[in-house]
Amino acid sequence: MVTDRLPHTLRSDALDNRERILDAARALFSTDGLDVPMREVARRAGVGPATLYRHFPTKQMLIAEAFADQLHACRAIVDEGCADPDPWRGLCLVIERICELHARDRGFTEAFLSTYPEVKDVAAGREYTVKAVAELAQRAKEAGHLRSDFVLDDLILILMANKGIHATSTASQVKASRRFAGLAIQAFEACPQHAPLPPAARLASAAPDST
Amino acid sequence: MVTDRLPHTLRSDALDNRERILDAARALFSTDGLDVPMREVARRAGVGPATLYRHFPTKQMLIAEAFADQLHACRAIVDEGCADPDPWRGLCLVIERICELHARDRGFTEAFLSTYPEVKDVAAGREYTVKAVAELAQRAKEAGHLRSDFVLDDLILILMANKGIHATSTASQVKASRRFAGLAIQAFEACPQHAPLPPAARLASAAPDST
DNA sequence: ACCTAAACGGACGGAGGCGTCCGTTATCGT
DNA sequence: ACGATAACGGACGCCTCCGTCCGTTTAGGT
Numbered sequence: 001m002v003t004d005r006l007p008h009t010l011r012s013d014a015l016d017n018r019e020r021i022l023d024a025a026r027a028l029f030s031t032d033g034l035d036v037p038m039r040e041v042a043r044r045a046g047v048g049p050a051t052l053y054r055h056f057p058t059k060q061m062l063i064a065e066a067f068a069d070q071l072h073a074c075r076a077i078v079d080e081g082c083a084d085p086d087p088w089r090g091l092c093l094v095i096e097r098i099c100e101l102h103a104r105d106r107g108f109t110e111a112f113l114s115t116y117p118e119v120k121d122v123a124a125g126r127e128y129t130v131k132a133v134a135e136l137a138q139r140a141k142e143a144g145h146l147r148s149d150f151v152l153d154d155l156i157l158i159l160m161a162n163k164g165i166h167a168t169s170t171a172s173q174v175k176a177s178r179r180f181a182g183l184a185i186q187a188f189e190a191c192p193q194h195a196p197l198p199p200a201a202r203l204a205s206a207a208p209d210s211t
Numbered sequence: 212m213v214t215d216r217l218p219h220t221l222r223s224d225a226l227d228n229r230e231r232i233l234d235a236a237r238a239l240f241s242t243d244g245l246d247v248p249m250r251e252v253a254r255r256a257g258v259g260p261a262t263l264y265r266h267f268p269t270k271q272m273l274i275a276e277a278f279a280d281q282l283h284a285c286r287a288i289v290d291e292g293c294a295d296p297d298p299w300r301g302l303c304l305v306i307e308r309i310c311e312l313h314a315r316d317r318g319f320t321e322a323f324l325s326t327y328p329e330v331k332d333v334a335a336g337r338e339y340t341v342k343a344v345a346e347l348a349q350r351a352k353e354a355g356h357l358r359s360d361f362v363l364d365d366l367i368l369i370l371m372a373n374k375g376i377h378a379t380s381t382a383s384q385v386k387a388s389r390r391f392a393g394l395a396i397q398a399f400e401a402c403p404q405h406a407p408l409p410p411a412a413r414l415a416s417a418a419p420d421s422t
Numbered sequence: 423a424c425c426t427a428a429a430c431g432g433a434c435g436g437a438g439g440c441g442t443c444c445g446t447t448a449t450c451g452t
Numbered sequence: 453a454c455g456a457t458a459a460c461g462g463a464c465g466c467c468t469c470c471g472t473c474c475g476t477t478t479a480g481g482t
Contacts, residue, residue, distance in 0.1 A: 162375065197390055197393040262429075
């Protein structure tokens with residue numbers, strides 16, 4: 001057998017490049033979405049294509065690494081919402097903050113809703129988030145603030161819908177998203193005058209792979 | 212000067228091909244969006260690329276022609292809504308029907324919201340629609356059914372948001388869209404318990420070109 | 423039946439994205 | 453200071469899409 005000599009410590013320049021690549025990826029993904037060419041990321045990072053591919057053999061890996069902190073932010077938001085003694089207020093907070101997060105980062109939205117072919121890490125993070133929010137929603141419903149015919153897919157619906165909103169600048173994007181979140185929350189709020197909703201559709205929220 | 216001999220009557224095979232191309236374009240655009248290659252349209256229509264380009268020199272022209280009837284449908288919906296003696300019911304109908312229309316036809320959504328570089332005819336149709344709906348909304352507001360802080364951009368917001376909703380099949384797409392429209396309507400409905408909304412953002416709804 | 427020109431579509435050259443190879447450069451242990 | 457080697461990036465070949473040219477086919481008037 002071969003005594004594998006994997007140097008688990010990167011050379012300083014390599015580490016440096018790796019960081020620059022991630023920065024470039026984050027910047028481009030957040031403004032232009034995930035469809036930016038790998039070349040473009042490399043160019044922006046000031047490295048050759050080969051270097052980019054050496055660090056991140058597939059686009060998925062790059063995406064997963066680039067959005068690691070966004071995912072943490074997402075998780076933090078959800079945790080914060082769940083910790084709120086008032087579940088309805090917690091849920092509202094989650095909706096508002098997550099919408100804003102997505103408004104600020106187009107790429108993250110795409111990754112999170114996996115428009116893109118299964119980014120594993122992101123998918124895992126999403127699953128956790130979804131589960132936690134489900135409990136929060138249940139509590140809010142029991143408290144009588146969330147309408148009883150709310151289903152979790154409605155939240156996915158809102159997130160997808162939020163993705164559809166595009167504006168020229170990040171500022172107006174966030175503004176629009178905020179208003180949208182406001183509308184969504186009021187649509188979700190229990191209210192006697194509300195007529196029953198059309199039935200919810202099953203959305204591809206967490207389709208488990210055969211893996 | 213030249214006595215121009217433009218034959219305003221197409222040869223039968225040409226006319227036939229033209230129809231087949233439009234059918235193919237409609238089918239592909241509606242399921243796959245506007246990004247389908249021109250080649251693909253030609254292939255599906257059973258004609259060569261050159262023939263496609265001869266009939267529709269630019270993609271915009273093809274799009275405009277392909278969505279002519281959708282645009283009429285859109286207009287008809289708005290007219291119907293405006294004709295309703297109850298402006299709120301009329302507005303609801305418009306929202307529901309337009310959302311459904313967009314849900315059934317992905318390409319039309321993109322064209323209508325001109326994700327695509329200015330499709331002139333579509334833009335014109337949109338402008339008419341927007342104006343008519345604005346009046347309808349005003350009446351609904353005066354009747355006290357539509358919340359007073361509603362602005363027209365909210366409707367654009369909903370349309371954009373509706374665009375963001377994607378499902379695996381047209382059926383679930385429509386279903387999801389219906390539920391979304393239902394939520395939107397309830398968010399728009401005047402209701403004493405509703406808190407004020409965040410300020411509306413100016414969306415690029417009808418940016419007039421310098422032309 | 424025939425002839426003209428309208429209409430067709432295969433084939434071409436160009437642009438841009440992709441992932442990889444390999445000669446060169448720079449790091450780091452001695 | 454220097455050599456082994458990790459890391460770099462320019463350049464390559466492949467692919468898909470684009471829009472156009474031009475030799476061939478076919479409609480339709482006489």
